[in-house]
Amino acid sequence: MSKTSMSTVDKALALLRYFSVQHPEIGLSELSRLAGYDKTTILRCMTALERNGFIEQSPETKRYRLGLAPATYARIRERSFPLMAFLQPQMDRLAANTGETAHATVVTGHILMTVQISEPDRATRVYIDPSIPLPVHATASGIVIAAHLPDAQRADLVAHSAFQQFTDSTTVDPQLFNDQLARARAQGFARADRSFENDVMGTAAAFFGPNGVLGGAVAVAAVASRFDARVEARIVQEVRAAAASVTQQLGGTLPTAPAGGN
Incomplete structure (x- = not known):
């Protein structure tokens, strides 16, 4: 994997850290402000995360929230180790x-x-x-x-x-x-x-x-x-x-x- 691709992966996964109990849903503009990246970069990262189940987008508010993939992987990890x-x-x-x-x-x-x-x-x-x-x-x-x-x-x-x-x-x-x-x-x-x-x-x-x-x-x-x-x-x-x-x-x-x- 190239350095550029790896950097994109790091950016995408790092965005998950902004979600919390206090902030379960975050909009595109707010994510851009929090992460310090332009909206185009944020949108590209969120699209990839959503495609793989890490993120969902609310159909009503269009804000992002955590998807079910992390919970699934957590269960696999716990069963295995x-x-x-x-x-x-x-x-x-x-x-x-x-x-x-x-x-x-x-x-x-x-x-x-x-x-x-x-x-x-x-x-x-x-x-x-x-x-x-x-x-x-x-x-x-x-x-x-x-x-x-x-x-x-x-x-x-x-x-x-x-x-x-x-x-x-x-x-x-x-x-x-x-x-x-x-x-x-x-x-x-x-x-x-x-x-x-x-x-x-x-x-x-x-x-x-x-x-x-x-x-x-x-x-x-x-x-x-x-x-x-x-x-x-x-x-x-x-x-x-x-x-x-x-x-x-x-x-x-x-x-x-x-x-x-x-």
Whole structure:
């Protein structure tokens, strides 16, 4: 495939990221504005996506929405390489045991994608939008995933990260970020102290597949106002136990030494 063709494919697939729970339908002009491409390019990409079932166009509004093809491919993937079946019970148990929102994240390409969420049965809780990619430097999931990636893959992921300042607590200094990675490897979990959202404390641990290959991370996003030493200790214990359980169910092995240099 030529470089030009590959660029067109990248552009088309990247447009799918603009669809979310908050924005289930998007018009041509809005997509053009969001993506920064002219309408002709957007129309060509959307036509190809629609032809392959990734996108549908509303007959009433003419706005675009996600098609059924992604759901079909997701089912094939899960039947062939199960993951969600292992994650959902663990996330439900994690939310119930901590009283906070639990979620699981995997890395695909340069994107940290939330694949499972379980919310506690209480009025005040952290809401996580699964359509929003998690920043690697500002979330516990991102930190612990980056900490356990092989050096080359970690460098590639970090190179594609904007290191945006979300709050006053966000780490944007590369050396401080490296210190966070080393700490996460040493203690077996990562903490994000109001670095993505001002009222959220994140705690995450990595899970692994066969041969110790990183699978992703399980995490708890807790309301900061009720986060104290007792809550912290319980969340760390539960998150690490959930990560170990998912690892075992995947037939994986936990690392016995700091990751890196692979």
